[in-house]
Amino acid sequence: MENFIDIKCLNKHYGHFHALKDVSLQVSEGEVVCVIGPSGSGKSTLIRCINMLEEFDPSSSIVVDNIPVKKGKSLREIRAEVGMVFQSFNLFPHLTVLDNVMLAPKRVRKANADELREKALSLLDKVGISAQADKYPKQLSGGQQQRVAIARALAMEPKVLLFDEPTSALDPEMVGEVLDVIKSLAHTGVTMVVVTHEMGFARQVADRVVFMDGGEFVEAGEPAEIFDNPKEERTQKFLQAILNH
C-alpha cells in the first residue's frame, strides 16, 4: 500500500532544544497508528508537524496525500483534509454546537446551507450529541465537548484524523465515551494518528503502535508485539512503569 503520510528525517528545534530527532514514519491509507511514550517525548510535536501547527526544520520532509507540507497555498489544502482533535477541545465558545460543526465546511467548502445543517446534525447524532445542537460549548461536559470537537473535525470529511491526547483533559468517567467514538471511526477508511496514554485503547484499536522517547522514534510494531514483547529497553521500562502500578 502507498504511504499516505510520509515523514522523513523530521527534525524540530525549540531554540537549542532538539525536540524531534530524525523521526521517520510512514502511514498507509486507512491505517490506525497510536503514538505512545513518556511526557515530553515529542509525540504531540510530531503530529502537530503533520498539519504544520508546528514549523519544523527545513531539511525535514513531510508529505500528506502526495502534497508536501510546507508554508504557502497548499498548506490550507492539506489542513482541509487533515482533521485534528485537541487535548483541550478548542471549541469556539461563542458559537453553538451546531455552528461549531458547520463553520469550516461553510467557509472552506462553501456548500449549501441546508445540506450542511443536515450533515452536521447527522454527525452530531453519530457522536451522540444531537440533542445539544443549540447549546453552547460551556454548557456541555468535557466528554461531550470532545465529542463535538470530533464531529467538527469530521465535518470537513478529512482523509486523515490526528488526535492529540484526546482524553487527557477529561474526568476519568468521561474517557470511555470519547474512546468509544474514536473506536467507531477506526477502520472506516480514514487514516488515524492518535497520541494517547490509554494503553488498553491503543492495543485494541491500533494497527501499529509507535513508541517515542526523548524526541526519537524508538520502535514500532503491531500492538501485541509492542505491548507483550518490546525489543527496546526503553520501551520495556516505559511499559513496566505505566502498567504495573
Place this chain on the structure above:
Amino acid sequence: MEILDTFFNIDVLRRTWPLLVSGLGTTLSLSVVGIVASMIWGLLLALGRLYGNLPIRFLVGVYIDFFRSIPLLVLLIVIYYALPFVSVKFSPFTSAALALILVAGAYAAEIFRAGILAVPKGQFEASEALGLSYFSMMKDVVLPQAVKVVIPPLTNNSVNVLKDTALASVVAMPDLLKQATQAQSLAANPTPLIGAAIIYVLILWPLVVIVSRLETRFATEER
C-alpha cells in the same frame, strides 16, 4: 439675582440657541467620523502590529508610540497652521478629523491588540487545523471573542474622542464650543458657554455610566 442673569440668562440662551444647536451638530458629526474611522484604522494597525512582517510591525509600533506621545492640540495646530507652509491645506473639519483619527486610532490599535491577544492560542490552532483562511479565522473566530474584551475600553476611547472634538475650536471649526464662545461675545453674556458646558455633560454623562456598567458586566461574566 445677578448670578442668574449673568450665567443663566434665559433670554440670551433663547437668542443664541440656534447657534448652539448648529455647533452641536458639527461636534456630533466630527465625533462620529472620528470614532468610526479611528476604530477601523486602529483595527488595521493592530493586525499590522500583530501579524505584519518585521518592517511593518516595527513601523506600526513607532506610529503607535509617536501618536500616543504627541498632544492632540499640538498635532491639530501643526496640521492646520504648519502644513499649509508646504502647500498641504485642509479645512478645519478635515484637520480636526485627521488629528483625532491619527491619535485615537493609535489608542484603538492597542486596545484591539490586547483583545486579540486575550483570545486563547487554541482558538487560532483549531481554526488553522480546520483549514480556515486568515480572513475567516479573524472574522468568524478571533474578533467575535476579542470584542468582549475590547468593548469597554473602546467605548471609553470614544468618550475621549467626543470630548477632544472641543479642541477643534482652536482651528476655527464651528463646533459647539466655538459657537458658544461666538455667542458669548455676541450677547456679551456667558450664558451660551454655560449652556454648552451643560450640553457636553448631558451627552457624555450617560456614556460614562455605560462604560462603567460594561466594565463591571464583562468583568463578572468572565467565568
